Amino acid sequence: MRVLIRMLAVLALGALAPQVQGAAPWAQALAAQALDSGFLSRLPPNLSKNFALTKPDEGTEVRQLITRSSRQSRTFNVSVANHSDIVIFNVDVHTNDTVAYLVAPDGTLRKAVAYHNVDQERALSPQEARQGFEREKRFWSARLRHPPPAPK
Numbered sequence: 678m679r680v681l682i683r684m685l686a687v688l689a690l691g692a693l694a695p696q697v698q699g700a701a702p703w704a705q706a707l708a709a710q711a712l713d714s715g716f717l718s719r720l721p722p723n724l725s726k727n728f729a730l731t732k733p734d735e736g737t738e739v740r741q742l743i744t745r746s747s748r749q750s751r752t753f754n755v756s757v758a759n760h761s762d763i764v765i766f767n768v769d770v771h772t773n774d775t776v777a778y779l780v781a782p783d784g785t786l787r788k789a790v791a792y793h794n795v796d797q798e799r800a801l802s803p804q805e806a807r808q809g810f811e812r813e814k815r816f817w818s819a820r821l822r823h824p825p826p827a828p829k
Contacts, residue, residue, distance in 0.1 A: 703818045704763055704784040707742065710824075711755045715740035720754060720764060723798065727790055728779045731758040739764070744820065753817055765813050776801070778810050786810050 718741045725733040732738070739754035750770055756762035763780040772794070779788040789806035791799050 702784045704780055705782050706821055707753050708755045711740040711742045715742050730762050
């Protein structure tokens, strides 16, 4: 019986493998969208320095996807100069408390920082950042599957 279950599991995984291998990681697919149709913007110099991005003194130029609600603003940012630098922001619009995640093109977290009242910066450990980053991954992956309508 165990052998039969293992064989079925191997067959099921084998059937799924081509779909998984052919799919672009969520971060790469969103980066392509941002570079193609995102708004041109600039990250703040303090964040550009903290994440060691290009042009840290001026702020890094990015292409940006934006989603806003009455409570929060989220942005998915791709560096114009270095497309492997992806930064996700989640901002509480009432308090301006912000969490920024530096993400690799494969969708893994490289670094995270939190800002309280815009100016009080605190680096987040991977453990501290994990839960919020997982929420951002789910949010942006869902947006990839169901993009908002184009502005009129």
